[in-house]
Amino acid sequence: ALMEASSVGAVTINPSQCKVGSSVSVTVVDSDLDLNRFAVENYPTLVTLSTPTGTVSVSMTETADGSGVFTGSALTRANATATPGELGVVAGQTLTALYADLAPFEVIQVSIPVIESFVGAFTISPSPVGLSGAPRILVSDPDLNADPNSVETSIVTVDVQSVGSGGTGICDSTGACHRMFATVNLTEMGNSAQFFTGVLVTIGVPDALPMGPDLPAGAVYVMTGYEMTFTYLDQAPLESLTAQTTIVASWVGSIRLFPNPTVSGQPLMVTVTDPDLNSDPVVLLTAEVSYSVGPVDCAANPTDPDCLLKGTITVTQTAVGSDS
Numbered sequence: 204a205l206m207e208a209s210s211v212g213a214v215t216i217n218p219s220q221c222k223v224g225s226s227v228s229v230t231v232v233d234s235d236l237d238l239n240r241f242a243v244e245n246y247p248t249l250v251t252l253s254t255p256t257g258t259v260s261v262s263m264t265e266t267a268d269g270s271g272v273f274t275g276s277a278l279t280r281a282n283a284t285a286t287p288g289e290l291g292v293v294a295g296q297t298l299t300a301l302y303a304d305l306a307p308f309e310v311i312q313v314s315i316p317v318i319e320s321f322v323g324a325f326t327i328s329p330s331p332v333g334l335s336g337a338p339r340i341l342v343s344d345p346d347l348n349a350d351p352n353s354v355e356t357s358i359v360t361v362d363v364q365s366v367g368s369g370g371t372g373i374c375d376s377t378g379a380c381h382r383m384f385a386t387v388n389l390t391e392m393g394n395s396a397q398f399f400t401g402v403l404v405t406i407g408v409p410d411a412l413p414m415g416p417d418l419p420a421g422a423v424y425v426m427t428g429y430e431m432t433f434t435y436l437d438q439a440p441l442e443s444l445t446a447q448t449t450i451v452a453s454w455v456g457s458i459r460l461f462p463n464p465t466v467s468g469q470p471l472m473v474t475v476t477d478p479d480l481n482s483d484p485v486v487l488l489t490a491e492v493s494y495s496v497g498p499v500d501c502a503a504n505p506t507d508p509d510c511l512l513k514g515t516i517t518v519t520q521t522a523v524g525s526d527s
């Protein structure tokens with residue numbers, strides 16, 4: 204019989220640090236395990252993951268026929284809340300992967316440190332959202348700040364449903380339904396800021412569709428009374444966080460002049476109140492107001508030759524997040 208030389212197995216753990224509550228993946232490379240080169244093979248208890256507070260077996264599956272590369276994963280959990288099948292861990296411990304290579308016989312161990320994780324949070328503003336609005340998403344999660352020397356990115360997904368539609372998306376007057384789903388890219392607000400922000404573009408459509416076939420990235424069609432669900436997948440501790448808001452008709456703005464009437468040479472205060480302008484809860488915003496001066500109502504008679512003095516002024520938000 205022909206005897207083949209055995210291969211020495213290799214084990215790696217990813218990521219290089221285990222955050223409490225995250226998923227840990229293990230890779231074993233060992234051609235000796237590839238008993239059938241024409242099938243994908245599986246070993247239910249090939250690798251053991253352990254900490255001083257718990258142990259789990261990891262089911263390993265070959266990546267492709269004859270590859271000799273096997274991968275698997277296990278979910279860690281804070282030891283006080285770990286359930287069967289989860290690996291209980293405590294920050295400061297060491298997590299060890301153990302693989303018993305049978306040919307040549309050798310027990311291979313690889314270890315990584317266990318570090319603390321932080322529960323993420325996110326907000327949507329404004330809420331509810333007006334038709335053709337631009338709600339801003341703000342995620343706070345120190346775990347996303349993997350590199351304190353660079354600006355990093357993340358994502359949030361958005362699903363639009365009519366209330367009670369059962370997951371069928373936006374439905375038009377003919378009964379046809381259209382799934383509305385988007386991914387919003389988030390960018391860190393500075394090196395090591397730990398806050399990530401991005402904007403979803405909503406495009407209001409009437410009850411009578413059709414809607415355009417193509418939407419720009421990070422945009423969805425919406426209708427008044429519909430509901431948007433935002434989802435952020437927190438990797439450590441592993442949890443899907445959601446927030447919901449509804450679509451409302453756009454707000455009617457107002458403008459106030461003080462003093463009114465005014466006299467020549469006296470400052471005139473212009474105040475605009477419009478929630479639709481409050482599109483960014485973390486930035487002091489501005490808007491443009493046009494004016495005209497004449498002996499007649501220039502707004503009603505814009506082409507009147509007596510309306511000679513025209514222009515625009517810039518109004519500044521009274522405070523971040525204000526509607527005025």
